[in-house]
Amino acid sequence: MSRARSDYPWTIDMPTRWADNDQYGHLNNATYFSLFDTALTHWQMGAGLLSDAPDAPRFLVVENGCTYHEELAFPDLIVAGVKCGHVGRSSFRLDLALFRGEATEAATTGFFAQVQVDAGTHKPLALDDRARTILQEISR
Amino acid sequence: MSRARSDYPWTIDMPTRWADNDQYGHLNNATYFSLFDTALTHWQMGAGLLSDAPDAPRFLVVENGCTYHEELAFPDLIVAGVKCGHVGRSSFRLDLALFRGEATEAATTGFFAQVQVDAGTHKPLALDDRARTILQEISR
Amino acid sequence: MSRARSDYPWTIDMPTRWADNDQYGHLNNATYFSLFDTALTHWQMGAGLLSDAPDAPRFLVVENGCTYHEELAFPDLIVAGVKCGHVGRSSFRLDLALFRGEATEAATTGFFAQVQVDAGTHKPLALDDRARTILQEISR
Amino acid sequence: MSRARSDYPWTIDMPTRWADNDQYGHLNNATYFSLFDTALTHWQMGAGLLSDAPDAPRFLVVENGCTYHEELAFPDLIVAGVKCGHVGRSSFRLDLALFRGEATEAATTGFFAQVQVDAGTHKPLALDDRARTILQEISR
Numbered sequence: 285m286s287r288a289r290s291d292y293p294w295t296i297d298m299p300t301r302w303a304d305n306d307q308y309g310h311l312n313n314a315t316y317f318s319l320f321d322t323a324l325t326h327w328q329m330g331a332g333l334l335s336d337a338p339d340a341p342r343f344l345v346v347e348n349g350c351t352y353h354e355e356l357a358f359p360d361l362i363v364a365g366v367k368c369g370h371v372g373r374s375s376f377r378l379d380l381a382l383f384r385g386e387a388t389e390a391a392t393t394g395f396f397a398q399v400q401v402d403a404g405t406h407k408p409l410a411l412d413d414r415a416r417t418i419l420q421e422i423s424r
Numbered sequence: 425m426s427r428a429r430s431d432y433p434w435t436i437d438m439p440t441r442w443a444d445n446d447q448y449g450h451l452n453n454a455t456y457f458s459l460f461d462t463a464l465t466h467w468q469m470g471a472g473l474l475s476d477a478p479d480a481p482r483f484l485v486v487e488n489g490c491t492y493h494e495e496l497a498f499p500d501l502i503v504a505g506v507k508c509g510h511v512g513r514s515s516f517r518l519d520l521a522l523f524r525g526e527a528t529e530a531a532t533t534g535f536f537a538q539v540q541v542d543a544g545t546h547k548p549l550a551l552d553d554r555a556r557t558i559l560q561e562i563s564r
Numbered sequence: 565m566s567r568a569r570s571d572y573p574w575t576i577d578m579p580t581r582w583a584d585n586d587q588y589g590h591l592n593n594a595t596y597f598s599l600f601d602t603a604l605t606h607w608q609m610g611a612g613l614l615s616d617a618p619d620a621p622r623f624l625v626v627e628n629g630c631t632y633h634e635e636l637a638f639p640d641l642i643v644a645g646v647k648c649g650h651v652g653r654s655s656f657r658l659d660l661a662l663f664r665g666e667a668t669e670a671a672t673t674g675f676f677a678q679v680q681v682d683a684g685t686h687k688p689l690a691l692d693d694r695a696r697t698i699l700q701e702i703s704r
Numbered sequence: 705m706s707r708a709r710s711d712y713p714w715t716i717d718m719p720t721r722w723a724d725n726d727q728y729g730h731l732n733n734a735t736y737f738s739l740f741d742t743a744l745t746h747w748q749m750g751a752g753l754l755s756d757a758p759d760a761p762r763f764l765v766v767e768n769g770c771t772y773h774e775e776l777a778f779p780d781l782i783v784a785g786v787k788c789g790h791v792g793r794s795s796f797r798l799d800l801a802l803f804r805g806e807a808t809e810a811a812t813t814g815f816f817a818q819v820q821v822d823a824g825t826h827k828p829l830a831l832d833d834r835a836r837t838i839l840q841e842i843s844r
Contacts, residue, residue, distance in 0.1 A: 297579075298579065299577075299578065299579065299602075301598055301599070301601070301602040302446065302447075302452070302598070302601045302602045302605045303446055303452040303454055303455075303598045303601060303602070305446060305447045306442065306443055306445060306446070306447070307442075307445045307446070307447065307449050307498075308762065309447050312442070312443040312738070312741070313737055313741060313765050313768060313816075314443055314734040314735070314737040314738040314741065315443075315734070317733055317734040317737055318581055318582070318583045318732070318734040319581070321581070321582045321583060321732070321733060321734065322579075322581040322582045322583070322638075325582045325638075325639075326639065329639065342728065344772070345733050345772055346771070346772055347769065347770065347771045347772065348733060348769065348770055349767065349768065349769030349770070350767065350768055350769070351766065351767045352764070352765055352766055352767065358447075358602075358605075359605075359606065359609065396733075437719075438719065439717075439718065439719065439742075441738055441739070441741070441742040442738070442741045442742045442745045443738045443741060443742070448622065452598070452601070453597055453601060453625050453628060453676075454594040454595070454597040454598040454601065455594070457593055457594040457597055458592070458594040458721055458722070458723045459721070461592070461593060461594065461721070461722045461723060462719075462721040462722045462723070462778075465722045465778075465779075466779065469779065482588065484632070485593050485632055486631065486632055487629065487630065487631045487632065488593060488629065488630055489627065489628065489629030489630070490627065490628055490629070491626070491627045492624070492625055492626055492627065498742075498745075499745075499746065499749065536593075582726065582727075582732070583726055583732040583734055583735075585726060585727045586722065586723055586725060586726070586727070587722075587725045587726070587727065587729050587778075589727050592722070592723045594723055595723075638727075
């Protein structure tokens with residue numbers, strides 16, 4: 285995954301919390317996933333990919349991962365970057381990066397592979413053209 | 425609130441997690457509330473107070489609090505105690521205590537005041553006789 | 565505790581996270597304490613009350629609590645307010661409130677009673693004049 | 705990664721918590737990492753790999769990931785399995801799996817790649833023979 289800030293078309297500020305730090309005085313690894321999760325959900329809501337309707341399709345995480353290059357810690361202000369790395373039939377992969385403040389190189393990079401499923405049956409559902417266009421907009 | 429283990433009619437084991445500790449090397453205060461929450465939910469499910477049905481009444485927390493007597497920290501095995509401290513018309517108060525392992529005096533005591541509400545309207549709903557009997561069983 | 569925004573001299577923006585919501589689709593009660601904790605820590609750091617030095621005094625939480633007036637939920641942007649409600653010999657109480665966006669009335673109010681302790685012995689340590697002046701600045 | 709319970713030489717029970725579930729009514733993805741983290745830390749402490757001494761080497765997570773096969777949710781009792789997948793000069797990879805109760809096939813598999821570093825400088829530190837022997841004991 286690229287660590288360059290300029291490679292991430294969409295970004296969002298994410299303040300850290302006191303409880304994010306573990307006993308080692310840096311963000312616990314689970315915190316990174318919560319930040320990724322929040323960043324991509326904000327992007328999906330803003331882009332019109334996610335709906336509140338109870339029967340709207342959902343995006344389930346099928347695989348995710350994170351590579352830790354430098355430590356982040358409360359009270360860092362983190363900037364999360366999101367880009368789309370791959371689009372499949374019913375699934376896609378979002379690539380994510382966390383930057384400390386103004387840093388141009390990511391402290392952490394990661395990915396979330398998600399599959400669109402029916403809210404009721406949880407069976408995969410093909411992405412329609414509208415969704416593909418939205419995902420394309422942050423592909424690079 | 426009583427710190428005596430013998431005052432809590434219902435108890436449950438609650439292992440701690442690595443991320444529960446904050447930078448000071450002890451459980452973050454928010455963790456205590458998550459443990460309380462889990463203990464009382466388990467008690468309510470086991471006692472038949474909580475239902476999974478989507479339209480079943482819910483118990484909303486209206487007030488809670490915690491007093492910290494001694495520090496707890498991962499990897500402590502914690503035992504949570506639950507008793508009912510008060511029953512009102514549609515609300516009740518559960519008193520909670522956290523014990524380190526075999527300790528007979530609580531490291532932490534707290535309470536959750538909950539109100540039963542309609543799942544749809546979120547308006548208070550009077551507790552029926554069955555609920556009162558269940559709550560009475562752990563009143564002391 | 566007052567719910568009026570104008571009663572809180574110091575405020576900070578606190579974005580919510582996807583994982584803050586529990587199964588009921590609103591912030592889990594433990595999340596509120598993590599937000600309170602973060603707000604007061606930011607205030608204490610900015611005001612010069614908290615030091616990073618390993619042997620600097622610490623503020624331990626001895627009691628905290630929360631009253632829930634209205635539900636908050638991701639993706640709400642929350643504004644946290646902090647004021648000082650009481651100053652004792654070695655302890656003080658910070659009153660806290662969480663507002664949804666521009667709301668002038670708090671959705672949640674709470675408090676943290678903290679005691680200053682020696683980093684090594686964890687024995688209470690009297691607040692000096694400097695600390696008292698800082699606390700006075702957000703007393704109202 | 706193998707999903708077979710019999711492939712994981714070391715296991716530990718991990719009860720879920722109410723707040724582990726997100727709005728979708730299943731464990732939030734960050735929760736899985738916290739469970740993995742806790743399982744491997746317990747294993748490392750029990751095996752004598754981790755020391756409490758302030759200047760003892762630390763294991764930093766350099767990369768981790770998770771694949772989600774089936775949903776887990778509170779109040780599931782989860783069993784976590786740990787095995788060692790690779791040992792390098794100063795780093796190693798632990799493979800992890802989460803099983804719902806008595807299930808023989810994992811609902812989730814993942815890995816943590818860790819590097820041993822000096823507590824002060826955070827520079828990589830070669831694993832000694834004792835550490836290698838301990839890691840070998842859960843390699844399969």
